[in-house]
Amino acid sequence: MKRITIRDVSERAGVSTAAVSYVLNGREGKVSQETASKVRRAASELNYIPDFSARSLAGTRSKLIGVVIPQTEDQKQLLLQNPFYSELVCGIEARLRQSGYHMILSGVDKGEGYLDTSMQRNLDGAIIMGIYQESFYDDLKRVKVPIVLIDSYVNDSYFQTVSIDDEAGGYMATKLLIDNGHTNIALVTGLIRKDGVVEKRFLGYKRALKEAGLFYNSDYVFEHSVSYEYGQEAAAALAAGHPEITAVFATSDLVALGVLRGLSDAGKRVPEDVSVVGFDDIPVARMCNPPLTTVRQNIVARGAMAADRLLKAIEEGEDSVADDPSVARLELAIRQTVQRLMPN
Amino acid sequence: MKRITIRDVSERAGVSTAAVSYVLNGREGKVSQETASKVRRAASELNYIPDFSARSLAGTRSKLIGVVIPQTEDQKQLLLQNPFYSELVCGIEARLRQSGYHMILSGVDKGEGYLDTSMQRNLDGAIIMGIYQESFYDDLKRVKVPIVLIDSYVNDSYFQTVSIDDEAGGYMATKLLIDNGHTNIALVTGLIRKDGVVEKRFLGYKRALKEAGLFYNSDYVFEHSVSYEYGQEAAAALAAGHPEITAVFATSDLVALGVLRGLSDAGKRVPEDVSVVGFDDIPVARMCNPPLTTVRQNIVARGAMAADRLLKAIEEGEDSVADDPSVARLELAIRQTVQRLMPN
DNA sequence: TGATTTAAGTTAAACGCTTTAACCAAATCG
DNA sequence: CGATTTGGTTAAAGCGTTTAACTTAAATCA
Structure with missing residues (x-):
């Protein structure tokens, strides 16, 4: 041709x-x-x-956007298995396509090497999900191209962010349990790093407890990794070691699903014996059994927001960048894993 | 910089x-x-x-691969929500990255417009998942670049394919149910188009029945779309209209999950009252409740195979293309949704 | 020894596009 | 009426690579 x-x-x-x-x-x-x-x-x-190559060479836009998601430690595979990321990508792709851009989706190896990609391809901008080591962000800045961060609390005005109010979400979830009469509420979560998404949710959890006059008991927080497996494990530990616990807030749906399984394996019924609430509202949340009560964020919409911000920055120049972070709305998706605690 | x-x-x-x-x-x-x-x-x-743009312009490889997945009818979003596709993409991306290639992931609008993308970007090759209208494949051929099809039985030697033995899979699933004493086995599935993936699985279903001397009853096939919702719907219909049915083969895990819910809503227990087997073994299959017995295909590996084939064709030229389709292995993942039928 | 091949580099054109400086009428002005 | 502006257009200079064609020097051969 x-x-x-x-x-x-x-x-x-x-x-x-x-x-x-x-x-x-x-x-x-x-x-x-x-x-x-x-x-x-x-x-x-x-x-x-x-021909976009020629265009790009001649010094105008490449109309290419880099989209980065974390990858699994072992296999070096994209973490696309996590529905949370797939949903974001869906939102981003649709919006980019609609504006005549294309997306290069890739994982990065320990935050290294992306600088190369970016320069090789003359990317017009990038959307970064997840959290990486410091040096990665330094690299990113050197490329001098607009960048939007999702799910990251990096404190640098160079980057734009599209976030949610994680603290409020943690509060909502915990409050729901408290309002249903629970007082012994466990937290199952990934590593609580300083300034991470998880920390905010944790803070919300604590605030709700405090506000209700409940003690914060550090024995009730199970903290390790964001995975189904860990949820399962934590649930087992919690059922065995703390029979008084009647409710669990898992800071991610993936973890919540694991908790569901772990509880069931330990002979606990959900929600009769233990109530569970998750976070994110990934599609499986409504498909699992029983359907999971969770804090919903419209993930696809968030992806689209990120794309919008990026395109705006690209097309209208640096000056147009709003430095207020976009914050997406949050609401409770009440389903069947929370039950009012019957005083016995 | x-x-x-x-x-x-x-x-x-x-x-x-x-x-x-x-x-x-x-x-x-x-x-x-x-x-x-x-x-x-x-x-x-x-x-x-x-600078890859310059390279590409100068007439060598762009090191860019187009990856196409279907999109939702309404929202024009990528069908990445379907874990089947995410897993494939994971496999593909890892392999491409490892070989210095990048992936442009996009959805196509009714099979149109992709020709443009492909030419604009000087793609070195493409991997196409899903099934599109005839004209899309014609376009694809005109670009004169190696192409690998996944999940598609397009009968044209121009394309390479990476498939599974869908017929055998359908047979395995059905046979498992028969071996467990079931005789009234429903099939819940997406549209059975001529030469589609679904048709093959359907054919396997029929073969197993025939081989066991069972009647094929067309009232037992529920055929509509590949979605959770339809599985739910079909299960409701089946429970209401055919109480004699004791087993269901769903041609996709997504559908199987819907069936699980539908049965549960109809007051049927799984596996005590009805056994269910799915197809694909997406990650949720082991997370749902009860864990789903299903036909496992290693989806990530299949993605990697597709990438390998494509890269080989690109780097070693047309001549090297094997015209035998790669066929990935299949096995049963026995979990907890199938139970031996007790004669009453 | 002289002719010829080979090895190691260089030159310069080409790839398809954008963009700037220059150009040329025609229109406007003093 | 000559000088200046202006709207419309063009020729040409890149952008960073690759590669065919060419040069030169050294090695090989008869």
Whole structure:
């Protein structure tokens, strides 16, 4: 399939290639209405498709966005198995496509090497999900291209963020349990790093307890990793060691699912014996058995927000960047894993 | 960040840019060991990163692979929510990255417009999942670039495929149920199109029945769409209309999960009253309650296979393409949704 | 020894596009 | 009426690579 170039179009329209370029890039005022329409006609008759490599080389936009998600430690695979990330990617892709951009999706190895990718491909911008080591963010800044962070509390005004109020979410979940009469409420969660998503949710948990006049008992927090397996493990430990616990707040649905299984294996019924609330509302949350009560964030919408912000920054230049972080809305998805505690 | 070009490297090494290019692309024999190492040193001292746009323009490989997955009808979003696709993408991405390629992930609108993308970006190849209208494949062929199809029985030797033995899988699932004493076995499935994945599984189902001397009863096949919702719906219908049914084969785990819910809503217990077997073994299959017995295909591995095939075709040229389709292995994942039927 | 092949590099064109400086009428001005 | 502006257009210079064609020097051969 022979490539149709801008030159072919210009010849057909009887104008110069520059004129064609002007028309096709919407440089108003540089060209008369008449030639503009001649050019457009020629282009569509020839079925002209611009070559983005050439465009990119010539110094304009590549219309390529880098999207980074964490990868599994062992296999070096994308963490796309985590529905949370897939959903985000869905939201991002749809919005980018709609604006004529394409997405290069990749995992990064310990935060290294992405600088190369970015330069090789002349990326116009990037969306980064997850948390990486410091040096990764330094690299990112050196590329001098707009960047949006999702799920990250990196404190640097260079980056834009699209976040949720994790603290409020943690509070909502815990409050729901308290309102249902629970007082011994466990927290099952990934590692609580300083300034991480998880820490905020943890803080919300503590605030709710305090507000209700309940003691915060550090024996009730099970903290390790964000995975189904850990949820299961923690539930087993908790059922065995703390029979007085009647409710669990898991800071991620994936973990909550594990908790469900762990409790069931330990002979506890949900929600009769123990209530459980998760966080995220990934699609499985409503498919599992019993359907999981959880804190819903509209993940797809959040992806779209991130894309919007990025595109805005790219197209309207640095100046347009709002430095208030976008904060997506949160609500409770009440399903069947929380039950009022019957005083016995 | 000023871009370091091949010219900078050449000057530093005291050779021509051509020499640098030869060295960096491993053109053996064009250049002496001595200059080669001078060049390499210079390149690494300057931290040279080649510009892929320029490479692509100059007529060599873009090192970009297009990956296409279906999108939802309504929202125009990627169907990445379906874990089956996410897993494939994981496998593909890991392998591509490892070989220095990048992936442009996108959905296509009714099979249209992808030709453009492909030409704009000078894609080196593409991996297509799902099934599209005829014209899409015609477009694909016109780009003259290697293409691997996943989950598609398009009968055209131009395309390479990475498939599984769907018929055998359908047979395995059904046989498992028969071996457990079931005779009234329903099939819940997406639309059975001619030459589709689903048809093959359906054929396996029929073969197992026939082989066991059981009647094929078309009232027992519930055929509509591959979704949780439909599984739920079908299960309701089946429980209400055919109480004699004691087992269900769902041709996809997503559907099977719906069936689980539908049965439970209808007051049927799984596996005590009705046994269920799914297909795919997506991660949720082991997380749901009870854990789903299903036909396992190693989805991630299949993605990797697809990537391997594609890279081979790209790097070793057309001639190297094996025209035997790769067929991935299948096995039963026995969990807790199938029970021996007690004669009453 | 002289002719010929080979090895090691270099030069310069090409890839398809954007963009700037220059150009040319035609219109406007003093 | 000559000088200046202006709207419209063009030719040409990159952008960073690759590669075919060419050069030169050294090695091989008869």
